[in-house]
Amino acid sequence: xxxxxxxxxxxxxxxxxxxxxxxxxxxxxxxxxxxxxxARMEGELNTILGFVEQLSEVxxxxxxxxxxxxxxxxxxxxxxxxxxxxxxxxxxNAPETTGSFFLVPKVVE
Amino acid sequence: MTExxxxxxxxxxxxxxxxxxxxxELTEAYIGAIExxxxxxxxxxxxxxxxxxxxxxxxxxxxxxGEAGRLEGIPLGIKDLFxxxxxxxxACSHIxxxxxxxxxxxxxxxxxxxxxxxxxKLNMDEFAMGSSNENSYYGPAVxxxxxxxxxxxxxxxxxxxxxxxxxxxxxxxxxxxxxxxGSIRQPAAFTGTVGIKPTYGRCSRWGIAAFASxxxxxxxxxxxxxxxxxxxxxxxxxxxxxxxxxxxxVPDYAAALGQSVKGLKIGIPKEYRVDAMPEEIETLWxxxxxxxxxxxxxxxxxxLPNTRYALPAYYIVAPAEASSNLARYxxxxxxxRVPGKDILEMYENTRAEGFGDEVKRRIMIGxxxxxxxxYDAYYLRAQKVRxxxxxxxxxxxxxxxxxxxxxxxxxxxxxxxxxxMKSDPVKMYLNDIFTVTVNMAGLPGISVPAGLDHQGLPLxxxxxxxxxxxxxxxxxxxxxxQAAGRFEPTRWW
Numbered sequence: 224x225x226x227x228x229x230x231x232x233x234x235x236x237x238x239x240x241x242x243x244x245x246x247x248x249x250x251x252x253x254x255x256x257x258x259x260x261x262a263r264m265e266g267e268l269n270t271i272l273g274f275v276e277q278l279s280e281v282x283x284x285x286x287x288x289x290x291x292x293x294x295x296x297x298x299x300x301x302x303x304x305x306x307x308x309x310x311x312x313x314x315x316n317a318p319e320t321t322g323s324f325f326l327v328p329k330v331v332e
Numbered sequence: 333m334t335e336x337x338x339x340x341x342x343x344x345x346x347x348x349x350x351x352x353x354x355x356x357e358l359t360e361a362y363i364g365a366i367e368x369x370x371x372x373x374x375x376x377x378x379x380x381x382x383x384x385x386x387x388x389x390x391x392x393x394x395x396x397x398g399e400a401g402r403l404e405g406i407p408l409g410i411k412d413l414f415x416x417x418x419x420x421x422x423a424c425s426h427i428x429x430x431x432x433x434x435x436x437x438x439x440x441x442x443x444x445x446x447x448x449x450x451x452x453k454l455n456m457d458e459f460a461m462g463s464s465n466e467n468s469y470y471g472p473a474v475x476x477x478x479x480x481x482x483x484x485x486x487x488x489x490x491x492x493x494x495x496x497x498x499x500x501x502x503x504x505x506x507x508x509x510x511x512x513x514g515s516i517r518q519p520a521a522f523t524g525t526v527g528i529k530p531t532y533g534r535c536s537r538w539g540i541a542a543f544a545s546x547x548x549x550x551x552x553x554x555x556x557x558x559x560x561x562x563x564x565x566x567x568x569x570x571x572x573x574x575x576x577x578x579x580x581x582v583p584d585y586a587a588a589l590g591q592s593v594k595g596l597k598i599g600i601p602k603e604y605r606v607d608a609m610p611e612e613i614e615t616l617w618x619x620x621x622x623x624x625x626x627x628x629x630x631x632x633x634x635x636l637p638n639t640r641y642a643l644p645a646y647y648i649v650a651p652a653e654a655s656s657n658l659a660r661y662x663x664x665x666x667x668x669r670v671p672g673k674d675i676l677e678m679y680e681n682t683r684a685e686g687f688g689d690e691v692k693r694r695i696m697i698g699x700x701x702x703x704x705x706x707y708d709a710y711y712l713r714a715q716k717v718r719x720x721x722x723x724x725x726x727x728x729x730x731x732x733x734x735x736x737x738x739x740x741x742x743x744x745x746x747x748x749x750x751x752x753m754k755s756d757p758v759k760m761y762l763n764d765i766f767t768v769t770v771n772m773a774g775l776p777g778i779s780v781p782a783g784l785d786h787q788g789l790p791l792x793x794x795x796x797x798x799x800x801x802x803x804x805x806x807x808x809x810x811x812x813x814q815a816a817g818r819f820e821p822t823r824w825w
Contacts (some may be wrong), residue, residue, distance in 0.1 A: 252655060252699040253676070254664070254692055255684035264696060267757055272695055274758045275710070279353065281717050288715035289722065291576075292532045292546060292774025293799060298575045312434035318669035324547040325664050328675045 355405025437539025467492025
């Protein structure tokens with residue numbers, strides 16, 4: 224019996240989504256989908272997931288995930304107020320406002 | 333195109349300095365050209381003619397006072413992704429309808445500080461997601477190039493399709509663009525223009541609507557290599573408002589032009605030969621190799637073994653970051669709001685109506701791969717693959733390679749509404765197969781026109797450089813440009 228190494232036993236991807244999963248993901252993403260949308264998206268998303276599945280054949284044992292494309296130390300700013308008092312600018316593009324507040328449908332009875 | 337609207341930045345600046353041309357005159361020529369052509373090409377989604385005239389007048393005054401900046405009086409088009417104060421900024425999405433920011437992006441502020449004039453905002457794929465400009469809420473931009481003897485409209489590439497079409501058709505001297513997986517270099521290749529994506533961190537991302545923050549970079553699309561160097565010198569800066577923007581002084585990139593490439597080591601990666609790539613692209617690549625060899629460069633074969641995993645890894649990383657970045661479009665702070673019976677339904681209805689199909693697809697993929705239980709299998713694994721891709725490049729550069737030469741795209745421009753790409757999103761994604769590795773590794777890449785295919789459509793070559801070594805790219809691309817010449821479409825619009 225051949226010895227198996229980690230690289231020969233790729234991670235099993237959850238390869239496809241069904242319409243229930245599509246609807247669950249749409250809820251998480253806060254996008255309304257109709258049954259018709261969900262049916263179409265099921266096929267499209269599975270095509271894409273099928274395409275990315277080839278990553279399971281790459282041996283990534285001991286490889287660090289990339290966290291930054293360029294090695295750099297995070298920049299620190301001086302502890303100073305350099306900006307502010309722009310409430311009017313901030314609400315200027317909002318669909319509904321009152322004074323310097325955003326208006327949303329009632330969330331607490 | 334009139335003679336005026338064919339001038340490069342360098343040529344127009346020269347004439348202005350000599351007093352042979354005013355910014356007002358040049359700006360007026362462009363406003364006229366846009367009025368005449370935009371109905372056919374749909375390159376601009378908003379034209380700021382009054383602002384352009386006012387800026388041109390100020391430029392002419394500064395020129396008269398001997399205070400001309402690097403881009404003084406040069407009329408530019410700006411991709412709709414850049415925030416421009418008080419001017420249409422919608423990332424070509426319906427969800428940002430009516431948005432006019434109260435602030436200016438760092439990149440555009442740098443351009444205005446150097447004297448440039450803004451003509452308006454350019455068409456693009458919604459939120460920079462696409463390779464054909466067909467995902468714009470404003471409809472597709474049209475490539476000024478057509479196949480010989482054909483009336484069929486072709487895509488200008490994407491996502492910076494409006495930028496590329498406008499520069500190629502003489503609707504601005506140069507344009508800003510952005511590149512997350514190839515969105516500067518692919519449209520440049522499809523339109524016979526020059527496009528450079530600088531090293532990640534060279535241009536500030538502040539004020540640019542975020543798509544995938546670890547991949548997005550701004551850069552120019554221009555008529556020639558010198559103009560690309562001039563534009564990038566102005567666009568790049570050190571900026572405290574973007575913590576990923578590097579604290580390195582910006583070189584005078586144009587100074588690199590004209591330097592010899594004698595002794596430079598140019599790497600040729602065998603992994604960039606893909607199935608079904610037209611033979612003429614392979615031939616063009618060989619032509620590029622021959623030009624650089626003739627100019628004294630040393631050609632070496634290199635290996636980038638993880639190349640084929642770049643695109644699948646990208647289609648995990650980019651949607652994951654996008655799903656997070658686009659969470660802010662919720663109908664509360666700006667743009668579209670579609671009512672619902674409660675706040676949750678308002679969010680869901682707003683996003684369902686405001687986002688187009690491709691943007692929804694990517695948000696859904698991103699949400700899925702980041703959802704509980706799948707993070708390690710998808711996102712973490714993709715980020716590990718990314719480390720391997722970067723390592724491939726580092727190995728080549730450590731062995732003394734100065735730049736890498738590849739084709740820019742696997743084909744020339746294709747027709748608007750191509751049915752194969754419409755029915756299969758992955759087919760469209762394959763457009764970025766040669767460009768996406770560069771974003772995954774954070775490196776600089778330039779696309780330079782190198783010839784025409786059998787239909788008379790432009791093709792480009794790509795040069796990939798070491799981090800922050802854009803100068804070698806400009807110098808080498810200039811040699812290719814000198815050998816290949818420049819390419820302009822025949823006017824039909």
